[in-house]
Amino acid sequence: xxAVTQSPRNKVTVTGGNVTLSCRQTNSHNYMxxxxxxxxxxxxxIHYSYGAGNLQIGDVPDGYKATRTTQEDFFLLxxxxxxxxxxxxxxxxxxxxxxxxxxxxxxxxxxxxxL
Amino acid sequence: xxxVEQSPQSxxxxxxxxxxLQCNYSVTxxxxxxxxxxxxxxxxxxxxxxxxxxxxxxxxxxxxxxxKDAKHSTLHITATLLDDTATYICVxxxxxxxxxxxxxxxxxQLIVIP
Numbered sequence: 001x002x003a004v005t006q007s008p009r010n011k012v013t014v015t016g017g018n019v020t021l022s023c024r025q026t027n028s029h030n031y032m033x034x035x036x037x038x039x040x041x042x043x044x045x046i047h048y049s050y051g052a053g054n055l056q057i058g059d060v061p062d063g064y065k066a067t068r069t070t071q072e073d074f075f076l077l078x079x080x081x082x083x084x085x086x087x088x089x090x091x092x093x094x095x096x097x098x099x100x101x102x103x104x105x106x107x108x109x110x111x112x113x114x115l
Numbered sequence: 116x117x118x119v120e121q122s123p124q125s126x127x128x129x130x131x132x133x134x135x136l137q138c139n140y141s142v143t144x145x146x147x148x149x150x151x152x153x154x155x156x157x158x159x160x161x162x163x164x165x166x167x168x169x170x171x172x173x174x175x176x177x178x179x180x181x182x183k184d185a186k187h188s189t190l191h192i193t194a195t196l197l198d199d200t201a202t203y204i205c206v207x208x209x210x211x212x213x214x215x216x217x218x219x220x221x222x223x224q225l226i227v228i229p
Contacts, residue, residue, distance in 0.1 A: 004158070030213075031213045040221055041221055042117075042119060042204070042206075042218070042219030042220050042221050042222070043159075043204075043217075043219040044219075045216070045217075050213070090158060090159070092158075092159075094213050095213065096212060096213045096214070097211075097212050097213070100164060101146070101147045101149070101164055101166065101208060101211045101212075102208075102211065102212050102213040102215075103149070103161055103164070104159075104217070106158030106159045106160070107158050108156070108157055108158045109156070109157070109158055
């Protein structure tokens, strides 16, 4: 069973559009993350959370909001989408500690295109 | 400035051949280093994690080394299979918990041809 799921898998919107990307994890992890992946760059952290109601700013937060409604669910919101936000978005979850150096488990990704 | 550099950017090998992927980094502190495999259109899956000053790990046909003095890691794939076609990503963690940050390389795209 996939432990981190994302929806939608693909999304096309127009400049100025409103987009919500969803992530659900069934790992019972406290931490959840949103990344973007662009050609020629490593994954870059947008926002993360260590529990329901908590939100922490990542390295590239501009233009993005996020909300963690439950331990399982983490949402990424683009309220005025721009072409520069065209990217592949990944959600991940992890324990705070754990034996395996807080290994992050990744979802399958959402490909977002902003026209 | 990019703190994790991977080489080569892309690599084509024939099925059955061996290959070596390189990762150099400048992250400090360097608590651990992890290699991920990313199949096309899929998420990242951990292959191995290295933690000691001079470390070696083995996971089936995948083996990896880490030298923290040189800030350098290698991933060896032996007897490649078509299913090894993927992007391999090197990630350095500055702590051993979620309180730290992960620093991602841009990946090496490996293509295995018949």
